[in-house]
Amino acid sequence: MKSLLVKMVLMLGVVFTMASCDKDEERIAIDELPAVSQSFISQYFANAKITSTIKDKESAARVEYEVKLDNGVDITFDEAGNWLDVEARNDREALPSTGFILPAIVSYVTNNYPSVGINGIEREMNGFDIELTNDIDLVFNSEGGFVREDR
Numbered sequence: 490m491k492s493l494l495v496k497m498v499l500m501l502g503v504v505f506t507m508a509s510c511d512k513d514e515e516r517i518a519i520d521e522l523p524a525v526s527q528s529f530i531s532q533y534f535a536n537a538k539i540t541s542t543i544k545d546k547e548s549a550a551r552v553e554y555e556v557k558l559d560n561g562v563d564i565t566f567d568e569a570g571n572w573l574d575v576e577a578r579n580d581r582e583a584l585p586s587t588g589f590i591l592p593a594i595v596s597y598v599t600n601n602y603p604s605v606g607i608n609g610i611e612r613e614m615n616g617f618d619i620e621l622t623n624d625i626d627l628v629f630n631s632e633g634g635f636v637r638e639d640r
Contacts, residue, residue, distance in 0.1 A: 513546045522554055523570025533589050534558055558587055576609030581622050583607055594619060594635030 583606025
């Protein structure tokens with residue numbers, strides 16, 4: 490009987506933990522996105538429509554916005570509305586717009602990987618992580634200088 494009670498308490502703990510995690514994400518209206526995010530989308534993805542907008546409370550002090558577009562692109566923004574990650578959902582598709590990627594990065598990829606495109610870019614503390622459509626990851630510093638290739 491004691492083990493049954495312990496199992497039930499553990500199961501309830503798991504259920505409550507999962508339920509509390511779900512409350513950290515909420516669907517929001519497009520106009521609830523920060524203005525910076527809305528401008529970014531209209532400037533670089535003007536031909537795409539937003540299909541989903543989620544406000545994700547990463548912690549008490551950190552909020553991110555996750556936006557899905559109908560052209561297969563997912564964008565993550567920070568609380569201020571600055572992009573953190575832009576990625577095509579299909580690993581073999583290139584991003585339809587690269588105007589927001591530093592010209593030095595675009596130039597490096599074009600010159601060194603002419604037959605592939607940029608599938609995703611993630612802003613990191615010291616630079617950028619680029620994923621190419623051929624599964625190669627490239628790391629660049631914050632000025633767009635090449636650092637290394639990750640396979």
